[in-house]
Amino acid sequence: MTKVSFFGAAGEVTGSNFLIETDTDKYIVDCGLFQGRDTISELNDDPLAYNPAQVTHVIVTHAHLDHIGRLPVLVRNGYRGPIFATEATIELSTIVLKDALGLAEERSQREGAPLLYEEVDLNRTLQQFQPIDYHKARRLNGTDQFTLYDAGHILGSASVLLEAGGKKIIFSGDIGHWPSPLLASPESPPAADIVVTEATYGGEEHVGSDNREEVVKKALDWTSQNNGVLLIPAFSIERSQELLFLLHEMFEKHQLPKMPIFLDSPLAIEALAVFEHHMELYRREVVKNEHGGHDLFDFGSLALTPTVEDSKDINEAPHPKVIIAGSGMMAGGRIVHHLKHYLSRPDTYLLIIGFQAPGTLGSAILGGAKSVHIHGQEVAVRAKIEVAEAFSGHADNTELMQWLRKIEMPSGGRLAIVHSEPDRAEKYLSFVKSHLPNANIIIPKIGASIEV
Ligand SMILES: [Zn+2]
Structure with missing residues (x-):
């Protein structure tokens, strides 16, 4: 008997957490934080549905907080085994988890909310990580x-x-959108009895995916002509680095007007070192060309602003200029300060490149709000707003299916759709049914299990 239970990212996109039980072992894949609407974030306070002390091994798909954010909770509650992940995931997780604890401590001091875990739990968690290479099978127990x-x-x-x-189970993790400027295209594992797949963009297609350079060029040309400010809210891990890589490449080809670019995100700046340390993971074309050198993120017009003082000084820098800052959904971080400063100016260009969850400042601006409240102050929206899906980090509907179709499954093989809002999960289910009529598909609710 092998049983798979869904304790997160079930009926929504955050909090990924799956338990796999055999007669002798209990494995966990991902232990992420619930994020977004209050009702969802409150799930973080619930006790884990299983006893972490009885878990034998933990495997992590990637370093985003909604996949790793509760690992220290697992450890705090008695998990003492290995946490397997790629070396790059371990290095990025270290930065991301430390940053998350810092933010949680600040919030706790401000609002008096109890912490989910403390520094001692985090340090222990980091010590339990063990690096694993792609494609190298790692024995767990017996034949597992x-x-x-x-x-x-x-x-x-x-x-x-x-x-x-005796059963094969695939967990997709989050599947990338390809081609990526930096990364290799997603691989499908060969075969499975059960596939647990994400469907963040189930039923949706990314439009204009191949025009990243055009999007960036249009924004920079406009900013130069209007002597303005280009604001790009970006996720700190991957999106910010991809943007820099693209800008570097375009500047070298002399495709862009010259102006200073500020990377104003301590987390993104810290992550640059991990990206430089793991160039073997880039797309082959990137590794081969001259930008594959170690100065990938170091070019003349780029300024890194790690400290708060550096960040404040950006306001004094003459126009035109570019500011890349987190958070990607404008829900916090330094981008909010820049929005307060520049959103009401008609010479500002706001380039929105990522998903904006309902209820965030980003979604209000995206929805056409004439004014927004920032830090208790009403700010008129007079900036030029542009949206580009070209930078999405998630496979769209067609790509999800392309990834799935390469996996060999027995007739009647099981498919569980997770990491998706309910309407998108339903759309993806219908789409898969039309291509694989024999598949046995479920959209599990939180706490649900399947047995094979
Ligand atoms: Zn992710």
Whole structure:
């Protein structure tokens, strides 16, 4: 008997957490934070549905907080075994988890909310990480083993093929959108009895995906002509680095007007070192050309602003200029300060390149709000707003299906759709049914299980 239970990312996109039980072992794949609307974030306070002290092994797909954010909770509650991940995932997770704890401590001091875990739990968690290469099967117990495949979503991201209790189970992790400027395209693990797949963009197609350079050029030309400010809210891990890589390449080809570019995100700046350390994970074309050198993120007009003082000084810098800052959904971080300063100016260009969850400042601006509240102050929206899906880090509907179709499954093989809002999961289910009529597909609710 092999049983798979869904304790997160079930009926929504955050909090990924799956338990796989055989007669002798209990494995966990991902232990992420619930993020977004209050009702969802409150799930973080619930006790784990299983006893972490009885878990034998943990495998992590990638370093985004919604996949790793509760690992220290697992450890705090008694998990003492290994946490397997690629080396790049371990290095990025270290940065991301430390940053998350810092933010949680600030919030706790401000609002008096209890912390989910403390520094001692985090340090212990980091010590339990063990690096695993792609494609190298790692024996777990008896005949059980697992293998990681490149998911092309962020640096080091993986899909997991877990062979447990005589059954093969694939966990997609988050599947990338391709081609990526930096990363290799996602790989499909070869075969499975059960596939647990994400469907963040189920039923949706990314439009204009191949015009990243055009999008960037249009924004920079406009900013130069209007002597303005280009604001780009970007996720700190992967999106910011991809943008820099693209800008570097375009500047070298003399395609862009010269102006200073500020990377104003301590997390993104720290992550640059991990990206430089793991160039072997880039797309082959990137590794081969001259930009594959170690100065990938170091070019004349780029300024890094790690400290708050550096960040404040950006306001004094003459126009035109570019500011790349987190958070990607404008829900916090330094971008909010820049929006407060520049959103009301008609010479500002706001380039929105990522998903904006309902309820965030980003979604209000995207929805055409004439004014927004920032830090208790009403700010008129007079900036030029542009949206580009070209930078999405998630496979769209067609790509999800292309990834799935390469996996060999027995007739009646099981498919569980997770990491998706309910309407998108339903759309993806219908789409898969039309291509694989024999598949046995479910959209599990939180706490649901399947047995094979
Ligand atoms: Zn992710």
